[in-house]
Amino acid sequence: MSFNKTKEVIEEGDVVILYLNPNNIYSLEVKAKTFNKKAELVDNVFQTTYGALKVISLVGQKYGSKIELTKGWAHVLQPTPELWTMILPHRTQIIYSPDISLITHLMELKPGSTIIETGTGSGSLSHSLIRVIRPNGHLYTFDFHEQRVSIANTEFDRHGLSDFVTLKKRDVCLDGFGEELKHKIDAVFLDLPHPWLVIKHATVVLKQIGGKLCFFSPCIEQVQRTCAKLICEGFIELNTYECLQREMNVQYRSLPILDFECLKYKHTNENITEKNERRERKQEGKLLTVIHAQSLPGHTGFITIATLPPSCHRCTQK
Ligand SMILES: C[S@@+](CC[C@H](N)C(=O)[O-])C[C@H]1O[C@@H](n2cnc3c(N)ncnc32)[C@H](O)[C@@H]1O
Incomplete structure (x- = not known):
């Protein structure tokens, strides 16, 4: 019932979001038993790429917390219309x-x-x-x-x-x-x-x-x-x-850094030496940049x- 109001702690009957990574997100109803394909009532165990989760064990966990799976971990989140x-x-x-x-x-x-x-x-x-x-x-x-x-x-x-x-x-x-x-x-x-x-x-x-x-x-x-x-x-x-919607990517990139001393010299002296040219080209640094995502x-x-x-x-x- 947690779409209706935000809660601190997961209760039996809640619908929660299990977030493994951006490509593996699931909604689960927190209940002890579920029906299998043969319509038999069995323990509600959810299988993920990081192992199994006994769904009823979520009762009492805080929304937003990190939980153990048999071969890894995931986060349990409050359901929102965006996640749905x-x-x-x-x-x-x-x-x-x-x-x-x-x-x-x-x-x-x-x-x-x-x-x-x-x-x-x-x-x-x-x-x-x-x-x-x-x-x-x-x-x-x-x-x-x-x-x-x-x-x-x-x-x-x-x-x-x-x-x-x-x-x-x-x-x-x-x-x-x-x-x-x-x-x-x-x-x-x-x-x-x-x-x-x-x-x-x-x-x-x-x-x-x-x-x-x-x-x-x-x-x-x-x-x-x-x-x-x-x-x-x-x-x-x-x-x-x-x-x-256009995404922006934040990433470190190697970019040439302008050497203003060298540029000043270049303007005042037309006979710039080859050594100076090389120095100008060599200066590179890792900078934090923001660029548009490649695909729209x-x-x-x-x-x-x-x-x-x-x-x-x-x-x-x-
Ligand atoms: C593209 S879907 C709507 C998707 C919805 N906006 C969503 O975000 O999930 C279009 C729906 O309109 C329904 N529909 C088409 N013609 C209709 C009509 N004349 N009366 C009622 N529903 C109609 C179809 O059955 C279909 O489920």
Whole structure:
């Protein structure tokens, strides 16, 4: 239940993150027994490249502490939406943390916001949205795929997040979001193949002053078509962004060091000796440098934000 609140010490039933190294991160439910492939109840022992871990032995350990495995060690961490996004079981394409940060900022989310997300997919974005809007906000999330809805529901429950989210199986293009949400929603987020088919339904549920609509689309053609629909429906302040995270590497490098004495001599005396040239070239030192990473992560998608103005303003616009 530790997604819901930060804790000092691990208790039975918590979901914890087991961090071996950047490429080996896992989530574990702290319980004594688990079912094996033959559906038999057995001791809950988790196998890693550094050996086995009896999962129930984590009870009483401090979050952030280093724990022994049979052939090495790992850290046990508090679960966060960012770590969950790195390790969750993919049922669909997901939205990653750099895009999520821009989405939550553009939608102006805060504790107490009431929001809609569709489709739920693998629940990557949902976990971050819930963290922003709790404790007194609510996320309504929709997906038309039965199995994805069922798995996401189980995960929200296991992570102690059920009080902050309502997950419904629905085709939102056909059926919209439901009368009960009419003009109650601060922001709607769309991540599905035909966002333009949902705009009309969004205008019904958004609050009448300043409701935000945000959508994520990999292709610019989807963006153009959806923006045209947004303008038709009276949305204003449309902006589309692409969020590219660029890493910086900090490392020691051997670099030539300028010899200013030698340079001064060079300027004042054209007949610089070969000895001086050699001295200038030889001077090298190990310096702490910061350089851009060689590769830049590629395109994920375009993020578009729009605002629904008060209805009287919309009438004069049309
Ligand atoms: C790319 S995934 C969403 C991923 C999600 N944003 C995440 O970060 O995990 C798109 C989802 O939209 C759902 N979907 C597509 N069309 C839909 C519709 N008309 N109504 C409801 N859900 C729909 C799909 O079933 C799929 O799960």
